[in-house]
Amino acid sequence: MRRALLLDLGGTVFRSGSEMMGIYGEHEPAVRSVVARRGPLGPEPDELWEAMLREEITERGYWARRCDEIGAALGRDWTMQEFMATLYSLPGEPMMRPEAAALIADAQAAGVRIGALTNDLKAFHGDASMSRDPFIGQLDVLVDGSVTGILKPDPRAYALAVEAMGRPPSEIVFVDDMPWNVAGAEKAGMIALQLDLAHPERVFELVREELELDREAA
Known part of the structure; x- marks a missing residue:
């Protein structure tokens, strides 16, 4: 698997x-x-x-x-x-990172189970903008700390996500831009990668390697 x-x-x-x-x-x-x-x-x-x-x-x-x-x-x-x-509603400005969109499309095509573990989707965005993005509806799992009341890096947040994903933590590749959230995922046993806000594209290549997506494409 x-x-x-x-x-x-x-x-x-x-x-x-x-x-x-x-x-x-x-x-x-x-x-x-x-x-x-x-x-x-x-x-x-x-x-x-x-x-x-x-x-x-x-x-x-x-x-x-x-x-x-x-x-x-x-x-x-x-x-x-x-x-x-x-x-997030500035004219002509896409919300989703293109590298993320490409990775997600390839991962979905390869049958990868995809989930989100976020702290603030409902708290920050309610029913507007980001919450209405079609990607949200395509997720296999969505764990929102502003709904559960448990925020990363609380170990319980990762436990909720692991349970929902239905995979052992060692088989989950996790990506976040905040260092303490990445450290929390690492402590939970996940393959934890940090996105660098100055060079966000780099982490998606690492994710591809961890998921072996490029190997399959070759």
């Missing part, structure tokens, strides 16, 4: 909020000084991001602060879902 694939969504399958903030700044001059600070992708240091990496604030805490900052720059008192809907 071939290995299964378990993916984070935002930042991994879909482009990261940091990327989308940069694009938003091109469309909306009022936020340009704010979105210059966007993790490893911005031209200015992002102290909030560094605090998150030091685990002084949570990932949700980081995005709550960015939501408030960008809202203030626009003179808007908006919710997280309104903020994310704005980022």
